[in-house]
Structure formats: structure tokens, C-alpha cells
Amino acid sequence: VNEPTASSATGIYVYGVVTSETPTALFAGVGGVHASEPTTLIRDSGLAAIAGHVRLDEFGEEALPQNLRDAAWLEAKVRAHDEVLAAAVGHTTVVPFRFGAIYESEAHVRAMLAERRDLVDALERLSGAVELGVNAYLDRERLRTRRAAERSVPTEAGSGRAYMQRRQLERALDDEVGSFAGEVAHASHERLASTAEDARLNPVRPAAGVGPGDMVLNGAYLVPVAREKELRAAVAELQERYADDGVLYELTGPWPPYNFVEREQA
Amino acid sequence: MSSPSPALQQQVTLVELVDRVLNKGVTLSGDITLSIAGVDLVYVGLRIVLASVSTLERIEQEQS
Numbered sequence: 001v002n003e004p005t006a007s008s009a010t011g012i013y014v015y016g017v018v019t020s021e022t023p024t025a026l027f028a029g030v031g032g033v034h035a036s037e038p039t040t041l042i043r044d045s046g047l048a049a050i051a052g053h054v055r056l057d058e059f060g061e062e063a064l065p066q067n068l069r070d071a072a073w074l075e076a077k078v079r080a081h082d083e084v085l086a087a088a089v090g091h092t093t094v095v096p097f098r099f100g101a102i103y104e105s106e107a108h109v110r111a112m113l114a115e116r117r118d119l120v121d122a123l124e125r126l127s128g129a130v131e132l133g134v135n136a137y138l139d140r141e142r143l144r145t146r147r148a149a150e151r152s153v154p155t156e157a158g159s160g161r162a163y164m165q166r167r168q169l170e171r172a173l174d175d176e177v178g179s180f181a182g183e184v185a186h187a188s189h190e191r192l193a194s195t196a197e198d199a200r201l202n203p204v205r206p207a208a209g210v211g212p213g214d215m216v217l218n219g220a221y222l223v224p225v226a227r228e229k230e231l232r233a234a235v236a237e238l239q240e241r242y243a244d245d246g247v248l249y250e251l252t253g254p255w256p257p258y259n260f261v262e263r264e265q266a
Numbered sequence: 267m268s269s270p271s272p273a274l275q276q277q278v279t280l281v282e283l284v285d286r287v288l289n290k291g292v293t294l295s296g297d298i299t300l301s302i303a304g305v306d307l308v309y310v311g312l313r314i315v316l317a318s319v320s321t322l323e324r325i326e327q328e329q330s
């Protein structure tokens with residue numbers, strides 16, 4: 001990385017870390033958060049930081065708070081951050097950094113690489129593995145209708161006893177649907193985790209009001225590239241098992257292992 | 267159950283992406299010279315992105 005002439009006006013944005021043997025060419029075609037600056041590797045102590053210059057009038061302490069409030073800016077930069085890391089996925093192991101790791105100079109990046117020996121361990125731990133995301137959504141109405149159909153519903157309209165029975169049925173159905181959501185989340189996570197080296201259960205996101213229903217599973221699974229098929233097969237198997245109950249599965253990735261680097265927090 | 271439109275699907279992927287890029291990944295607080303200006307601000311940005319996603323979903327729902 002050559003220091004630009006106006007070095008005070010730029011910083012170095014770090015996307016993540018790979019081993020020092022990684023060829024720079026892997027990132028040659030990727031734009032990054034600052035499109036006009038090439039994405040490159042800064043090597044030190046057996047590690048290489050995936051990095052690129054950013055202007056401080058865009059990423060500096062004064063500009064950043066404003067820009068973070070701009071949804072279009074943030075979306076573009078978040079996508080760019082992931083695109084750079086995604087270039088490594090499937091080619092070499094990458095330890096992803098969170099958005100916004102900006103260093104003053106190349107020397108500071110080198111110092112970080114020399115200091116953070118835990119990143120070497122992380123590369124080893126994550127070696128050859130990718131992250132897959134699995135979400136499951138439950139269409140509660142569909143499940144409720146199905147469960148109700150399995151029971152005898154009192155039909156004598158107007159009768160007090162029938163009313164009470166219907167109320168009881170409603171309550172029982174509420175309970176059933178609620179416990180089913182928990183069961184399907186647990187069973188799915190267990191099944192998927194059995195195909196993975198490591199697994200994370202994230203909080204479900206609130207319902208958006210449209211789409212396939214309420215989120216009941218927000219899981220992340222660390223799988224060796226060669227065993228990705230097994231996890232995909234497990235998702236297909238779960239989909240088949242629970243489709244009639246109104247469950248829809250969604251698989252995302254392969255991702256850089258964003259969910260599996262908590263240990264490396266400073 | 268209707269399958270989500272490609273545009274909605276893209277936005278779902280964006281939520282997945284934002285969740286990972288802004289909330290996960292290694293943070294090196296001690297080492298960063300110019301750190302991101304406070305985690306709270308990232309969440310402000312995140313909420314804006316998420317809000318724009320739900321706006322899009324509403325628009326799609328109204329159109330369908």
C-alpha cells in the first residue's frame with residue numbers, strides 16, 4: 001500500500017484477516033467501501049489484513065456519524081464490506097472484522113497483526129469452513145387451522161356448553177401453536193448443528209407482517225466446505241417434515257464466518 | 267402462502283447481511299485509531315435500514 005500524498009486525509013479500512021500466503025489477486029477485482037481505491041493485503045507476522053484506503057472526509061470521526069444515519073450510504077458500504085470478504089470464501093479461510101475498523105496507517109495495521117496472535121488461532125479453528133444461515137418461519141394460522149381440523153368442533157350454535165367448548169378449544173390451540181414453535185426451533189437447530197462443526201442460535205427477528213410467517217429459527221452453522229451438501233440436505237429434510245405444519249425454511253450463504261469470531265473480541 | 271417477490275427476497279438478504287456485518291465480526295476496540303463513532307450510531311443506521319425494509323414490504327403488500 002502506497003501512502004497517498006495527502007496521507008492525513010485517509011485511513012486504512014480493514015475488512016478481515018487471512019493467512020499471509022493468500023495472493024493479493026484474490027481481491028483484485030473487488031471494489032470495497034471506497035470504490036476508487038484498490039483492495040490489497042498488508043502482511044505481517046504470518047497474517048495478512050485485507051485492507052484499502054478510505055477518505056476521512058467520508059469515514060473519519062466527524063463524517064461517519066452522519067453517514068451512518070444515511071440508509072443508502074450504509075447499505076452500499078455494508079454490501080461492499082461483505083463483497084470483499086466474500087471474494088475469499090471458498091478460496092481461503094477468512095476472519096471477518098466488523099464494519100468500521102479503520103487504522104491511521106499501514107504501520108498501525110502491521111502492529112495489530114503482530115500483536116493479535118489470537119487471529120492465527122482463529123484462522124486455524126475456522127480453516128476450510130464457511131458459515132451457512134438457516135431461518136425458519138411459522139405460518140401460525142395455517143398450523144392452527146390444521147390442528148383445529150384434527151379435533152371435533154362443537155357445532156350446536158348458541159348452546160352455552162358449545163360456547164365453553166369452543167373457548168377451551170381456542171385456548172388449547174393457542175398453547176399447541178406456541179409450544180410447536182419452540183419444538184420446531186429446537187429440533188431444527190439440533191438437526192442442523194449435528195451436521196456442523198459449530199452452531200449459533202441468534203434471537204429471532206420481529207415479524208414483518210408479510211412473508212412466510214413469524215421467525216422461529218435464526219441459526220448460523222459453521223460447516224467444512226466439503227460438508228455443505230449435508231447441511232443443505234438436512235434443511236431439505238426438515239422442510240419436508242414440517243411443510244404441512246406451515247413451516248418455511250430459508251438458507252443463506254455461504255458467508256464468511258461472521259458468527260464464529262466472538263472469542264476474538266478485544 | 268405466496269412466495270416473496272425477488273425484490274422482497276433481496277431485502278431479506280440485506281437484513282441478513284446487515285445483521286452480520288454490523289453486529290458480528292471481530293471488533294478491535296483497543297487497536298483502532300479511528301474507531302467507528304460509537305456502537306449506538308451503528309444501531310441507528312441499522313434501524314434505518316430495517317425501517318426501509320419494512321417500508322418496502324408494506325408497499326409490496328399494497329401492490330399485491
